[in-house]
């Protein structure tokens with residue numbers, strides 16, 4: 001698999017002109033191949049707009065987007081945008097709304113078929129994609145509309161994974177899912193990341209970002225305010241409040257423990273915090 005780096009240089013984007021304010025205003029960021037990036041920010045801050053430009057769904061009004069050996073600017077042709085899309089899979093918000101085929105298998109096959117793959121390769125891609133989202137092979141013959149909400153979401157994600165994108169963008173993938181489905185989906189995303197896929201996760205759930213991301217991009221009103229590791233982003237409550245971001249549960253709990261005189265290191269997940277407390281209390285953990 002190609003492992004493309006994403007370099008965004010001075011990108012601005014207006015949906016309409018003259019715009020009230022640009023949806024993206026002079027955004028620059030570098031995302032190394034293989035990263036797990038959380039893209040966060042208040043509603044309307046430009047997260048989905050940024051994602052759509054990385055997926056080549058539009059051209060920047062100014063600046064440039066580079067993904068591997070493909071560079072897109074305001075002057076780029078539709079063919080350039082298509083080359084960008086070859087590297088990227090974009091799971092839209094509520095992707096299950098876009099399911100359309102009679103069977104799960106046909107739905108997942110749609111993207112790979114459009115890439116011109118042979119029927120054998122498409123079939124293999126469909127069964128691999130079902131495995132990646134933890135659905136049994138027998139689901140291929142079922143109607144997508146007879147599934148639960150969480151299963152429909154997984155089928156829709158499988159449709160993107162079947163095309164084997166080097167970069168996977170997920171726009172609020174756990175919105176509307178219950179705790180169990182959320183946990184399962186994040187575990188699958190983490191598995192894809194471990195296998196080398198670059199993950200861009202757009203979410204309002206700071207717990208997810210704290211636990212999984214190695215880079216956090218904070219957007220506010222079209223500006224990229226900060227790009228840094230989660231430990232740095234979540235260490236500053238005033239910064240979080242100014243950017244309408246919640247404090248992750250583990251970070252908040254660590255603060256309260258320290259306020260109460262229990263010295264713990266800053267933790268980014270509840271599991272990590274529990275391990276620390278267990279070690280302090282002399283439990284069996286780690287023996």
Ligand SMILES: Nc1ncnc2c1ncn2[C@@H]1O[C@H](COP(=O)(O)OP(=O)(O)OP(=O)(O)O)[C@@H](O)[C@H]1O
Pocket residue numbers: 015016022023041042043044045046047048049050
């Ligand atoms: N299709 C569109 N036409 C015109 N303006 C748009 C369009 N989509 C988004 N915008 C505007 O662009 C700005 C950025 O929107 P965007 O959807 O990228 O934000 P977001 O961070 O994804 O928000 P949310 O968390 O609500 O999904 C907002 O001011 C929004 O109103």
Ligand SMILES: [Mg+2]
Pocket residue numbers: 047048049171
């Ligand atoms: Mg959005």
